Amino acid sequence: MIDFKDVRFTYDGQQYALDGVNLHIEPGSFVCILGGNGSGKSTLAKHINALLLPDGGTVTVLDKKTSDPENTFFIRSNAGMVFQNPDDQLVASLIENDVAFGPENLGVPAPELRERVTEALRAVGLQGFEKKETAALSGGQKQRVAIAGMLAMQPQILVLDEASAMLDPRGRAGLMRVCKELNEAGMTIVMITHFMEEAAAADVVHVLSGGKIALSGTPEYVLGQVEVMEDLSLDIPFAARVSHDLRAAGLPLAMHVDETGLVNDLSRLLKGGAQ
Amino acid sequence: MAQSALFGRYWPGESPIHALDPRMKLTGVVIAMVAIFLAQGYAALGVAALFVAAFFIVARIPFGQAFKSIAPLLFIVLLTAFLNLFFIQSGEVYAQAGPFVISQGGIDSAIFLSIRLTLLLLCASLLTLTTTSIDLTDAFESMLGPFARFGFPAHEFAMVMGIALRFLPQFMDELRTIRAAQLSRGAHVSANPFHGGLQGLSSLMVPLFTSAFRHAETLSNGMDARCYHGGTGRTRLDPLAFSTRDLAGIVILLLMVACVVATNFLVR
Amino acid sequence: MIEFKNVWYSYDSHEANKAEGGKETKGASKTQADWGNAPDSPWALEDISFAVQKGEFIGIAGHTGSGKSTLVQHMNGLLVPTRGQVLVDGVDIANRQAAADARRHVGLVFQYPEHQLFAASVYEDVAFGPRNMGMPENEMDSIVREALELVDLDFEALRDVSPFELSGGQQRRVALAGVLAMRPSTLILDEPAAGLDPAARRELLALVRRLHTELNATIVLISHNMDDLAQLCDRILVLNKGRVHAFGEPARVFMDSAAMKNIGLGVPSAQRLANLLKEQGLFLPVPSSGLFTPESLVETLVKAYKEGI
Structure with a gap:
């Protein structure tokens, strides 16, 4: 569905922000791309919907090359993108006008526009918010409106470029829930983040460092690589940290990245130990 | 933060006035302003004021909020009043100091012009309070459309205006935060520019501008990502359409002009 | 020492007094923005009383709209209580002069402080606060140097660089240095690590901890991160709907997990x-x-x- 082949990109002609990235993303998957500041993760995100074009290599989205200008609108309408700052990406004062902005640009006729707006707002849990002002929303709600604005273009892929970085925990949880629901309904989700809890919920995690993919795999595998992650100055989820340290202290535990798994394992172990 | 009616800000509602075609409202405001200018005496001005009051009642905007919305612009009214008060000399003279004379004529025209200006501001405010920025810009675009064939960028003009209106409340909030932050660093942001105030002013303006550029970058990315490519081939969520209601609106406004003119003749 | 005595605050005192009078607030107030989680209440802060002792490390928790930012803006007189008093070192800071004096001792670092940088060079930006405070010009070099060194930035390398050419993390440090340069005895930080990646975040929190231990500064830290609050703070103030939900040592505040969950916070x-x-x-x-x-x-x-x- 999305393919990066030896992608290189530079902003200033000297340093490569992406330095030979190979990546394959399956339809319907929930993919998380982790990385610190300056790892190139936002640059990578902007390649998915042709906001940036590779200097070397190719990016293919839905079998179409992003480098061909003919494909630009097809790719952008099929790969929606939500940005970091909730205050920067809404264009209209009223929610319904903002959500309609994308499909309006695509030339969708008026009666269908209305349906798409209603449907998109419902999908992000903001039904009935059509006539509200964007300025009066919380950060989390604004990001959900931004998602609705993308959904109204009926894309197959949703890219979230650090969309939760400026939200409070409650807004972050709401955003994650919406993404999970969309993914269950078949949407391919690519989430760029540095929050480990979000990575733990993905199907596949890619860790980006210095413009290269440093580590790929299931969250259990990637987030369990405690030493590697620390070398890349990334955090690891609390459960991974605790199970890693417990294993180091000699407790016969499996490596866990989610708390439920760790608690069940611990419970079995400690109850057994007491008998 | 408590939100209240502000000039240029939309006051959500579903009144008949909210529902009017924005092009009609734009034209209507011009007609109402003509009516206010035509009023020659307090009686005629009073009639115009009654109409304006009625519009606010129909729009379901409390009078308090109506005046609050024009409060930041009242200095224009005061300035006009003062200029008239001091520089118009006719009728009985009450006080004199150098070139400044306070006379009956000055007082009259100060009061008359203040009322007239206030009514004009209220009309303009009613337009922005009852019309979303999108509708307003659509109306501009539609009405400027004929000029597009002479190369006038009607769509772009309207888009820029719409975005400016959308970002206005946000910039006000940001300015408030920047001001609070610089005050915390002991800035003299309200002092006069000759006493360290110039740096105080730039400590507000530079962050505001850099913030505008920062917003602009993401905004343009966001618009690209949503396939924005100018006005051609774009559809509208609510295509503008005249209805009989709009016709009625125009009739009422013409009635306003007629009433004002009639009062001019009847009350002399 | 900062002391709050029965502080109430409303952004619209007129509206608040109306509500107090028992009259129904209608029309305008219904369309008011939802700034908190009690949109019907005209009060952003209700009856807040607590005291921050000298040298303490205080945490403030509460989710968006609970009144945290409103509260800290009372600590240096940016906002004045509608009712009640805020005392800094025993002085009521309700009037302008007292508030200006308080700002010499109480440094407030806003969220995303790098958004307030404005000067042509790092030096000028950091010197802005001390100059406003009337600190002597012949000591400015050492004042700026000291502030930049506190935040681990190289004075010689950066003094003439435009702050806008620095990375986001460095910009935040410069902004922090701009407040530290005023040599406040109390430092208030509103989400200082917001938007930073894990590495930068850890460094910044370590820096805050160091300011507390080495400079003996009183610290007030607003954070959404309960782990950080529990590990760093002597006492934690939990706000909910503009009221004090709890105030005490971390172990006590977090004892009741269910109560914390009820107000939208974790443990x-x-x-x-x-x-x-x-x-x-x-x-x-x-x-x-x-x-x-x-x-x-x-x-x-x-x-x-x-x-x-």
């Missing part, structure tokens, strides 16, 4: 894990300092495994 990760174990019937012994760090949790678990519960 530190270690404690959350211990609670999950409790649901499975495993009661871990809680050390007196609380279960706030992965280290303390691991230690407790290892002990439980070796000795049995």
